[in-house]
Amino acid sequence: xxxxxxxxxxxxxxxxxxxxxxxxxxxxxxxxxxxxxxxxxxxxxxxxxxxxxxxxxxxxxxxxxxxxxxxxxxxxxxxxxxxxxxxxxxxxxxxxxxxxxxxxxxxxxxxxxxxxxxxxxxxxxxxxxxxxxxxxxxxxxxxxxxxxxxxxxxxxxxxxxxxxxxxxxxxxxxxxxxxxxxxxxxxxxxxxxxxxxxxxxxxxxxxxxxxxxxxxxxxxxxxxxxxxxxxxxxxxxxxxxxxxx
Numbered sequence: 001x002x003x004x005x006x007x008x009x010x011x012x013x014x015x016x017x018x019x020x021x022x023x024x025x026x027x028x029x030x031x032x033x034x035x036x037x038x039x040x041x042x043x044x045x046x047x048x049x050x051x052x053x054x055x056x057x058x059x060x061x062x063x064x065x066x067x068x069x070x071x072x073x074x075x076x077x078x079x080x081x082x083x084x085x086x087x088x089x090x091x092x093x094x095x096x097x098x099x100x101x102x103x104x105x106x107x108x109x110x111x112x113x114x115x116x117x118x119x120x121x122x123x124x125x126x127x128x129x130x131x132x133x134x135x136x137x138x139x140x141x142x143x144x145x146x147x148x149x150x151x152x153x154x155x156x157x158x159x160x161x162x163x164x165x166x167x168x169x170x171x172x173x174x175x176x177x178x179x180x181x182x183x184x185x186x187x188x189x190x191x192x193x194x195x196x197x198x199x200x201x202x203x204x205x206x207x208x209x210x211x212x213x214x215x216x217x218x219x220x221x222x223x224x225x226x227x228x229x230x231x232x233x234x235x236x237x238x239x240x241x242x243x244x245x
Contacts, residue, residue: 001016001017001023001028002028003016003051004033004034006043007187009042009043009045009194010044010046010047010187010191010194011037011038011043011045011046012046012047012048013029013034013046013048014048014049014050014051015028015048015049015055015056015106016051019052019053019054020054020056020057021051021052021054021056021057021106022056022057022058022059022060022063023056023059023105023109024060024063025063025067025079025080026059026076026079026080026081026136027076027079027080027082027083028109029083030083031086034086038090042199043092044093044197044199044202045092045093045191045193045194045202046087046090046092046095047094047095047097048087048096048109049096049097049182049183049186050098050099050106053100054100054101054102055098055100055110055122056103056105056106056109057101057103057106058103058105058106058127059104077136077137080136080137084108084109085112085138087109087112087113088112088142091202091203091206091207091210092202092203093114093115093190093193093194093202093206094112094114094115095113095115095189095190096109096110096112096113096117097117097182097183098110098116098117098124098173098182099119099121099179099182100122100123101122101123102122102123102125103123103124103126104125104127104128104135105136105137107124107125108126108138109137111139111143111146112138112142115174116174117173117176117177117182117185117186118164118168118173118175118176118177118182119164119176119177119178119179120177120178120179121164121179122167122176123161123162123163123164124161124162124163124167124172125155125160125162126143126155126159127159128156128159129156129157129158134156135156139156140152140156143155143156145213146171146172147171155170200234204227204231207223207227208220208223208224211223211224
């Protein structure tokens, strides 16, 4: 159900369950598999997209019923949340390239990315309310961080489908790109971001940005200083190896 590919220093994770790339399990990829893929290939960025016409229309309701009947629903949801937390906390840029439908759990996967780029034909929704449910993989929390409380209330309570233009107006997505250019543009954007940067610099940028959300302001500033000084010392040692003596 998942296809992993590599182009230079960029990893590509494709949701691969045509035609709509439904998610059969909340934990759509094992954390160790993704971790090893990134580490073993020395990846500097990750691109998440869907195979074919769509990103993902979310959970397979029949499979969800089976999980409920097994008595393991909370455990399986926690596994799904864990992999999305892992993706969100990666210290490399993660970009979701959304083609076609991006509903429910599919949208919750996209929300874990640091950048979301949509094709002109992309459609977004959290339709769980229509099944007397709520988003269960962190969508209520990540959506608020993305678009604010008022718009999140609208998206969740109506369950309505949002087109790409409205998603951009809501700041749910960062860019809209013609469908044929979606993947090339997404790849080129990530490539421009990482360029010839060292993995350490990339990690430090991502760590410092994450500190905005996870640390009090003064602690985040102090952490930024420590990261800067460490990189500055590295730079000095490269330019003047005698400093190591």
